[in-house]
Amino acid sequence: MESIFDPYLTNRKIFTRNRQILQSSYIPDELPHRNEEIKQIASILATALHGDRPSNIMIFGKTGTGKTASVKFLGKELQRVDQKLQNVHFIYMNCEVVDTQYGVLQNIGNQIIADFEHRIPFTGWSTERVYNILMNKIDEMDKVFIIVLDEIDKLFYKSGDDVLYHLSKMNDDLIKSKLSLVGISNDLKFTEFMDPRVRSRLGEEKMVFPPYNAEQLRDILMQRANLAFEGGVVEDGVIPLCAALSAQEMGDARRALDMLRIAAELAERNSDEIVTEAHVMKAKNKIELDAISEAVRTLPTQSKLVLLSIILNDDKGNNHMTTCDVYSEYKQLADIIGFSTLTQRRITDLISELDMLGIIHARVKSFGRGGRTKEIELSVPKLETKQILEDDEDLRPLKYYRPVTQTTLI
């Protein structure tokens, strides 16, 4: 009997069993074009194997230049080599997720403390207490601790350099154990604002990962494609195209891999037998749109209201609006759906956040006697974004709302 699934069964497969190989989180056994960097970091970290403290390292480089992958790879290797001696304890943490003082200490603590009963609660204790427990625990274990703080700039901008200061100082107070820090950042400048003591401690060794060029991206994609795809399912031009498109985007390998994977998934879903350049172009669009809609969907309701105010202003033909324009529209919207109205000061912050997310473009501009304010423009597709906002439970009453347009009666 015919089944709706038939076409999916009879068609040639595109992916091998190892489709996760194309996820950017997958760490391959070999990282093409990062040998030098890896060797250099390895030579620093190797000290740990003999029980000595490696220098702290700061690693800089744009997104998708293999910083995280290289460090994680080294962590894996270090632990493998160290299996017998058990000298080293490797800890990895992403500071975009864990971005408070308390959070960082708690997270490190819980990666060290094995028994469930003695875990550190996610709130309730004083930071000092967590610090003390952590330090005692670390010292008692008599090992070399390598703590990786990925996206360390996020932590710094959010919570200042207190944690970094304490962590980098902890080593002085340890008797048996040793601790070294590896910071990863895609922002080269953030250390300028740090306490000079912290800066010099963290940056005992510095490294910069250059962006990949198109050729290198091609090698990276090839390596993964060979493992992830069945033979002959990928058209010749596909990989070079993914590489070229991503090379334009600052050599982001993560993006290149996503593009290839999504192109293949589109082909698969469409029951096409081979992955073509057309699939790649579709994938590129999909990635861009998905990123925007994800960002918009996950906005807090108040920010959604602000964004909707901006869209409505744009609808009125006011596509270079000021904070005041946005705020007055916002007040009306908040009123309609019965939300409390935030102050203009707060809205200024929400506007800046939207700007940072790339959803809008806001720059401070002076209009002379007209005052000094932000000039705001929408930088995402209007209709799609509006659609997403209107899908929000809380914003539904605004679906058929039309802003009052300034009409001049003659």
Add this chain to the structure above:
DNA sequence: TGTCCACTGGAAGGGAGGGCTT
């Protein structure tokens, strides 16, 4: 040259919400 507009963005602090400790 000085004025003055309409904000900007820093600082401080309140209070709610999570949870631990005694």
Add this chain to the structure above:
DNA sequence: AAGCCCTCCCTTCCAGTGGACA
């Protein structure tokens, strides 16, 4: 139960400011 702690979201207050205009 009362007294802590930490974070998040906001408010209040306010000094500071780029540049058109008088």
